[in-house]
Amino acid sequence: MRLKLQLVLCNDQGEEETVTDVIPLNKHHQRIEHLGLTLAESKQLLSTLQRHLLQQQINTFLDTRSTCRDCGTPLKLKARASRSFRTLFGTFTFYSPRLEHCGCKRRKTSSFRPLSALLTESVAPELLYMESKWSSLVSYGMSLNALQDFLPLDLTLDVKTVRYDTLKVAKRLEAELGEEQSECIEGEPSDWDLLPLPEGSFKVGLDGGYVRNWVDKKHNFEVIVGKSIVSFAEAEEGNKTPSLKRFGFVQTLDTKSKRRLYEVLQSQDLQMNQEITFLSDGDDTLRKLQLELSPKATHILDWFHLVRQEVARVIVWHGTGRDLTWCPITSTLGGEAGR
Secondary structure: OEEEEEEEEEOOOOOEEEEEEEEEEEOOOOOHHHOOOOHHHHHHHHHHHHHHHHHHHHHHHHHHOOEOOOOOOEOOEEEOOEEEEEEOOEEEEEEOOEEEOOOOOOOOOOEEOOHHHHOOOOEOHHHHHHHHHHHOOOOHHHHHHHHHHHOOOOOOOOHHHHHHHHHHHHHHHHHHOOOOOOOOOOOOHHHHOOOOOOOOEEEEEEEEEEEEOOOOOOOEEEEEEEEEEEEOOOOOOOOOOOEEEEEEEEOOOOOOHHHHHHHHHHHOOOOOOOOEEEEEOOOHHHHHHHOOOOOOEEEEEOHHHHHHHHHHOOOEEOOOOOOOEEOOOOOOOOOHHHO
């Protein structure tokens, strides 16, 4: 079976302007592995389509910038150059001319590159998103391997580039984060009564863990991680989709930890009249992080840490001239843990 896939470009009126052969395929049909597109074929198809589409878009953009916007005079070419652009479906190089400004109006510079106004970055936003998303879940190396397995990425893409792109995104997000606030409760109790009835149930879990310093093995630092879940009752479900978001930071370095958690809750549409439950291990730092975030907050010590804390209260006192005694337990737990 021979197939030929074509890309047909139409004008705004729907009339065909150009027809381009994208990729020819010779497919068999005798065995199950012959059915459909292979991964290699799909990657080639995506890369070829991306190249043709980008080239057409850039050519159209350059055509609109080839004349003076004030008087319509065609602009003179001053220099030729090229510009590369990394996308999810490959890295491509495009013609990037330098044009002279028209003399009809005084300008700050004598020439300019029109393509610089369109390609403000050398990496497509969607590629940055995928790199950052995967790198937040696994190592940079594994992120690169996973993306290259399923996408026609440039083979020259390496771990250092993925790390650089991820850190660039992180710095931009950090710059967009608002200033730290000691109290994030908004409005007055009288205002909260006027808010619409909240939908969904909020539950936030926080915990900390120590990570060993890779350079100085004798030292470590504490990482705080958490998860915010918004769930809905059966009667509320309808078109509502449960929301789950994770967050994390290094406690000794982050100066906006409360603001970070506040923004996560706001992105899930938390209202001041909405009940929210925080679960943690009772650490003082985590408790401070949870306070002043919502007037309807309930703070719960999770069962694992509660049992461990209550067992730790059973202390043997070694008093001079006295018998060994046990201190009382004030736990409300039942079973062996509460005795």
